[in-house]
Amino acid sequence: MNERQVVEDLQMVEDLQDAENRRNAEDWLAAELADTLDEDYELEISEPAISNEIRRIYRRHHPAAIDRVTYFRTLLHLQSELIKLQDWVQHSKEKIVVIFEGRDSAGKGGVIKRITQRLNPRVVRVVALPAPSDREKTQWYFQRYVPHLPAGGEIVLFDRSWYNRSGVERVMGFADEDEVEQFFNDVPEFERMLVRSGIRLVKYWFSITDEEQQLRFLMRIHDPLKQWKLSPMDLKSRVRWEDYTKAKEEMFDRTNIPEAPWYIVEGNDKKRARLNCIDHLLGLIPYQPVEHEEIHLPERIFNPNYEREVLPKELYVPEKY
Template identity: 75%
Template sequence: MTSDNDLDAFDWLDAELQDTLDEDFEIEFAEPMLSMELRKIYRSQHPEMLDRKVYFRNLLRLQAELIKVQDWVQHTGAKVCILFEGRDSAGKGGVIKRITQRLNPRVARVVALPAPSRREQSQWYFQRYVPHLPAAGEIVLFDRSWYNRAGVERVMGFASDDQVEQFFQDVPEFERMLVRSGIILLKYWFSITDEEQQLRFMMRIHDPMKQWKLSPMDLESRIRWEQYTKAKEDMFERTNIPEAPWYIVEGNDKKRERLNCIEHLLTKIPYEDVPSERVSLPDRNYNPDYERRVLPDDLYVPKIY
């Protein structure tokens, strides 16, 4: 039996779905400049892609839960740190974008650090990451993290064997310290197949709106696929600790990848509904003697549309 409250919730969801569809379509429109040939190839490789309506309805439901997480984090002063790792083009950025899409950027912020400076290279390895860790009431999402040393730095020769070994010895205790300090630490690895990465790289090459995503380092990563695989396996073996385990998200289907990751994330944060006061809009003060000034036309943006 469906209650009136359930019907109200369904009505709200339908209204919200319609209200946000244009925004979501704009974000999801991932192939604007692709040739028909490439589109056909991509779709032929993904015959069982998740239905768009199913995807959007679940995404909105999960994003509503993420807002509850945000409220709980602010209310309790919790500290949440989420690491997103994986091969190039595995979908990390897409998941991060959907997580933060409706959250307050003052609460949930993304950290994507550039290559270390010469000064940072001379510091304790973890030093450049520590200032970005969450304070009370914050959610921090690392788009790549200190695990650069176990991946790209190791494979590309930017770190010596001794530095990599020191990292593997230090990182478990570093993460245990974070957890002991009260930080909720989650580590996600986004996994795609060799064939899927090749296809996504080809799409980036042929899409002018995505070519900026393809760096020389990305192209080099294709050559060294097997070296990256070995580095990943070593990383899991030596850094998958009970206090901060790894979670692997299968990413060949981007929509399922996003929903599965967010669903899992919600199960790992012990959030609850927090009390909130009903918001009411106050009446505007009205002064009958006030006259609005007429501003010059050249201050206004032209109405082209």
């Protein structure tokens, strides 16, 4: 290919890019929507092991589900606002912590996935800590959470948090009543310290009914692609539904402080729960649009004497599809 042909091809690419840039927002939304719908269909057909009977029962309990197109249009709009929030956080060096708590299978992971889906992982981090090690068990209870708190310009999403002590640790007997009482005495002041340090602290509890959790557990049991989500601890927690309810009620009573109140997300309808939570989160934070310099693609430097080396075939991934 001669240099003139390269220049003509480049001009054609630039013309195509200009045409692409001139597409209006509705065209972009339609393309993005189609791509997202494809992902959703892919997830649906990847669950062949779920029996038709369980599907029928589940759908009977969700007769007024939001239609797919409306859901994705709304989700894409909210995700575009999340990008603006991200830009504002970076620009203003804000520090945001969002805690996601709730019963097993309540939908915490689903909303976290939709929040982070289009954001920069260097700005927005998810923290999901495993059970504490023997060493961590001897530390100040909040110590293992502190290193994960945000610096300026960062958002941290806790998929479960220090509230493990008032929930699973208490109900399953991993913490005694003295430790739980110490937690309840300490956590309000700990969170006030975070807020005084400049952290915006938001706490969400995802609420589902007894029947809904049972259905979701059954769907996970019968789906080999989701069985990993069910730990032995999850199954034990199912038996102790009422104990968790009592623990949750005391947690709200003793940790719902003005500086960091709890917000309950009704989670029986997964899609509505995601939209409601993201919309609420955006409404809590006074983010503003951030001006950016216009981006221009720099000129490509061409060396007429350069020839691309032919690499060995074995370096390439086989094109099976």
